[in-house]
Amino acid sequence: MKNEKVDVIAIDGPAGSGKSTTARLVAQKLGFTYLDTGAMYRAVTLKSLRQGLDLENEAELSSLVSTTKIELCHSKGRLKITLDDENVTHKLRSQNVNLCVPKVAAMPVVRKWMVRLQHNMGAKGKLVAEGRDIGTVVFPNARLKIYLVASIEARAKRRAKDFFQASSKINLNNVIEELKSRDQIDCTRETAPLRKADDAIELDTTNLTIEQQVDFIVKQWNKNTENQDKM
Numbered sequence: 001m002k003n004e005k006v007d008v009i010a011i012d013g014p015a016g017s018g019k020s021t022t023a024r025l026v027a028q029k030l031g032f033t034y035l036d037t038g039a040m041y042r043a044v045t046l047k048s049l050r051q052g053l054d055l056e057n058e059a060e061l062s063s064l065v066s067t068t069k070i071e072l073c074h075s076k077g078r079l080k081i082t083l084d085d086e087n088v089t090h091k092l093r094s095q096n097v098n099l100c101v102p103k104v105a106a107m108p109v110v111r112k113w114m115v116r117l118q119h120n121m122g123a124k125g126k127l128v129a130e131g132r133d134i135g136t137v138v139f140p141n142a143r144l145k146i147y148l149v150a151s152i153e154a155r156a157k158r159r160a161k162d163f164f165q166a167s168s169k170i171n172l173n174n175v176i177e178e179l180k181s182r183d184q185i186d187c188t189r190e191t192a193p194l195r196k197a198d199d200a201i202e203l204d205t206t207n208l209t210i211e212q213q214v215d216f217i218v219k220q221w222n223k224n225t226e227n228q229d230k231m
């Protein structure tokens with residue numbers, strides 16, 4: 001049925017709001033599958049860069065996606081992402097991919113293909129999916145939708161920690177500017193812009209620990225399913 005709820009927890013929000021770690025741990029706690037849709041956009045961006053494509057040329061990207069295979073699998077509690085059977089898990093967070101992924105993710109042909117892939121991956125339910133359009137486009141019937149937000153300073157500090165752990169010369173202002181520009185592209189693109197679904201619960205993670213975020217979502221999920229059982 002069109003409005004029937006599916007056993008999916010949709011977690012959306014801007015970069016650095018804590019989606020990835022939270023979604024991974026919620027999935028672990030509930031025994032669900034974790035779907036990192038950002039990694040999928042990153043993988044296709046990596047391939048476009050390797051092939052030297054014009055990232056704003058829809059026709060070039062269209063023929064690229066028609067011959068691309070992306071798979072996510074879980075091994076020893078870690079997520080492994082393969083691109084045409086190559087393990088690219090550790091190649092998706094380079095500065096070049098960071099800069100180019102919003103352009104590729106804005107292309108309708110890429111998004112249409114991704115949503116199809118993500119539906120297939122979520123067909124069995126029991127999924128925690130995180131991204132920008134999960135609650136609005138990919139799984140609008142998700143039983144629980146969470147929209148994470150945090151102050152720009154908190155987000156920049158988390159990003160800096162994620163990406164530049166080895167470097168001592170991080171300029172936080174540069175990270176803030178990069179995040180602002182990414183937000184601008186993600187929120188204003190024509191296809192599936194980042195926005196909170198009307199029925200999503202907003203959670204401000206600025207002053208929360210990861211454990212508190214995870215706890216909140218797991219409790220909310222248990223409450224929703226208890227209510228569902230009573231119906």
Ligand code: DC
Nearest residue numbers: 037038039041101102105131132133
């Ligand atoms: O969450 P992330 O930083 O790994 O996401 C990488 C990029 O992909 C980011 O610019 C937003 C985009 N993205 C998207 O448009 N839709 C999604 N469902 C997930 C990510």
